Amino acid sequence: MNPRITLATAGRVLRQLRHDPRTIGLLLVVPVVLVTLLRLVYDGKPQIFDRIGAPLLGVFPLITMFLVTSIATLRERTSGTLERLLTMPLAKLDLLLGYALAFGAFAVLQVAIATAVALGPLGLHVAGPAWLILVLAVANAVLGTALGLFVSAFAASEFQAVQFMPAVILPQLLLCGLLLPRGQMQTVLRWVSNALPLSYAIDGLTRVTSTPGVPGAVLADLGIVLGCIVAALGLGAATLRRRTA
Amino acid sequence: MVSSKVAVSKVGGAVTETGGAVSKVGGAVTETGGTVSETAGAVTGTGGTVVVDGLLVVRGGIEVLPGVSCSVQPGTVTGLLGPSGCGKTTLMRAIVGVQRIAGGSVQVLGMPAGSAPLRGRVGYRSQASAVYADLTVAENLRYFAAVLHAPASDVDRALADVDLAPQANQLVGSLSGGQLARVSLASALLGAPEVLVLDEPTVGLDPVLRRDLWALFHRLADAGITIFVSSHVMDEATRCNRLFLMRTGRFLAEDTPAGLLRQTGADDIETAFLRLIDAAREREGASA
Numbered sequence: 001m002n003p004r005i006t007l008a009t010a011g012r013v014l015r016q017l018r019h020d021p022r023t024i025g026l027l028l029v030v031p032v033v034l035v036t037l038l039r040l041v042y043d044g045k046p047q048i049f050d051r052i053g054a055p056l057l058g059v060f061p062l063i064t065m066f067l068v069t070s071i072a073t074l075r076e077r078t079s080g081t082l083e084r085l086l087t088m089p090l091a092k093l094d095l096l097l098g099y100a101l102a103f104g105a106f107a108v109l110q111v112a113i114a115t116a117v118a119l120g121p122l123g124l125h126v127a128g129p130a131w132l133i134l135v136l137a138v139a140n141a142v143l144g145t146a147l148g149l150f151v152s153a154f155a156a157s158e159f160q161a162v163q164f165m166p167a168v169i170l171p172q173l174l175l176c177g178l179l180l181p182r183g184q185m186q187t188v189l190r191w192v193s194n195a196l197p198l199s200y201a202i203d204g205l206t207r208v209t210s211t212p213g214v215p216g217a218v219l220a221d222l223g224i225v226l227g228c229i230v231a232a233l234g235l236g237a238a239t240l241r242r243r244t245a
Numbered sequence: 246m247v248s249s250k251v252a253v254s255k256v257g258g259a260v261t262e263t264g265g266a267v268s269k270v271g272g273a274v275t276e277t278g279g280t281v282s283e284t285a286g287a288v289t290g291t292g293g294t295v296v297v298d299g300l301l302v303v304r305g306g307i308e309v310l311p312g313v314s315c316s317v318q319p320g321t322v323t324g325l326l327g328p329s330g331c332g333k334t335t336l337m338r339a340i341v342g343v344q345r346i347a348g349g350s351v352q353v354l355g356m357p358a359g360s361a362p363l364r365g366r367v368g369y370r371s372q373a374s375a376v377y378a379d380l381t382v383a384e385n386l387r388y389f390a391a392v393l394h395a396p397a398s399d400v401d402r403a404l405a406d407v408d409l410a411p412q413a414n415q416l417v418g419s420l421s422g423g424q425l426a427r428v429s430l431a432s433a434l435l436g437a438p439e440v441l442v443l444d445e446p447t448v449g450l451d452p453v454l455r456r457d458l459w460a461l462f463h464r465l466a467d468a469g470i471t472i473f474v475s476s477h478v479m480d481e482a483t484r485c486n487r488l489f490l491m492r493t494g495r496f497l498a499e500d501t502p503a504g505l506l507r508q509t510g511a512d513d514i515e516t517a518f519l520r521l522i523d524a525a526r527e528r529e530g531a532s533a
Binding site for chain 1 (some may be wrong): 375
């Protein structure tokens with residue numbers, strides 16, 4: 001691994017994004033529109049918006065970065081750039097971390113805008129500090145990127161790649177505690193829920209919603225999410241082969 | 246492959262001494278053409294920049310390369326010619342170390358192909374353009390240069406080499422096919438590669454540019470860089486120092502262009518290739 005190559009890769013990914021203003025627009029505007037819609041749906045019940053607003057701010061970047069990354073890496077495979085890079089002095093982790101850094105950095109912007117709109121004009125009330133929402137949501141974005149890098153190894157086409165979104169992300173969303181608190185779930189489902197990374201991100205964001213300050217439990221949740229990111233990147237590196245058939 | 250060439254002329258000499266049937270000479274020489282490449286691994290294990298020995302590649306249960314051997318000599322422009330689908334790309338991918346192989350060995354600069362110290366010493370231009378369509382020409386080259394630890398000045402040099410300087414700030418996605426092929430080639434020229442593996446680099450280019458690129462290949466070879474270049478355009482064969490003719494995963498012949506014409510009695514490489522194919526078919530027919 002080489003930090004110079006990692007950074008060059010992150011810069012290259014961001015430069016590609018810069019040439020695609022429509023994607024930038026969608027990535028930045030869609031979360032704002034969605035959180036606004038959520039506010040309008042619960043117009044008469046602001047306490048519900050307050051309860052699920054912050055957790056959902058963490059879900060949007062997970063989904064968008066997962067999709068963007070899996071398509072971007074699939075394009076690297078099909079266009080031959082991945083093969084060219086693998087003949088060069090680039091470590092597999094340089095590539096994976098380059099993507100994680102680039103999309104993580106972009107997610108800071110994405111989450112900052114959506115969180116600012118939610119806390120400002122939309123009047124979302126959270127007990128904890130806003131920056132902690134930002135940290136957890138950006139960790140979720142990087143988790144989405146890491147999972148996208150990993151599963152793109154199993155996708156041979158764009159059709160397959162987009163199908164991995166409902167397959168990998170939606171079960172996590174159903175079991176993360178947003179629909180039903182995790183403590184009230186059937187035992188087996190709770191075990192499954194315990195094994196899924198999004199559960200901890202949502203736990204953390206729910207705690208920020210209800211608890212002032214920076215509770216240790218939130219940091220523990222964050223630590224688990226970071227651990228899952230490392231594991232997904234490791235699996236991504238393990239499934240990335242220099243030699244192919 | 247100096248040593249094996251000696252072997253060829255020896256056999257030729259022996260045949261001439263026995264005199265007699267001329268057709269037998271032709272047969273014998275073509276035959277040795279085959280055996281030459283088979284022994285190449287052993288002969289040049291000490292020499293060649295690229296030494297392929299008994300390379301076996303199986304894809305989808307089919308032997309794409311059924312145990313081929315060859316060796317590419319340093320500082321030459323060596324051409325790999327053959328119809329599409331004959332295994333050229335597979336051989337080149339094996340040499341740059343991205344092809345999964347089922348047997349045999351590939352050595353480049355004395356090291357196993359694809360090993361870490363070789364990355365950056367071997368430039369590869371694949372048949373796919375392998376550049377980012379959503380970056381400009383210069384952004385593409387600057388990124389690859391950064392990965393290769395090449396100086397920034399390399400980007401301008403490579404752009405000048407392929408005559409693309411005016412398009413430097415154009416998005417790759419908006420380039421013509423020929424321009425795209427040149428961006429791809431320029432990326433392979435970055436850094437200080439000692440070996441260049443170029444898979445059909447001149448496809449779709451106009452004659453002037455093709456001539457210029459072949460001149461560039463020879464300039465690079467004169468500077469000591471080993472160039473292994475594939476093509477399915479037979480008239481490009483005459484521009485190579487040495488030629489490998491390939492068909493259905495096997496080498497039909499390995500010689501200089503002039504030697505190939507002499508060996509087959511043909512006037513041009515295309516005819517020579519056809520005669521070699523016919524001879525190979527006859528042998529296959531005879532053994533079947």
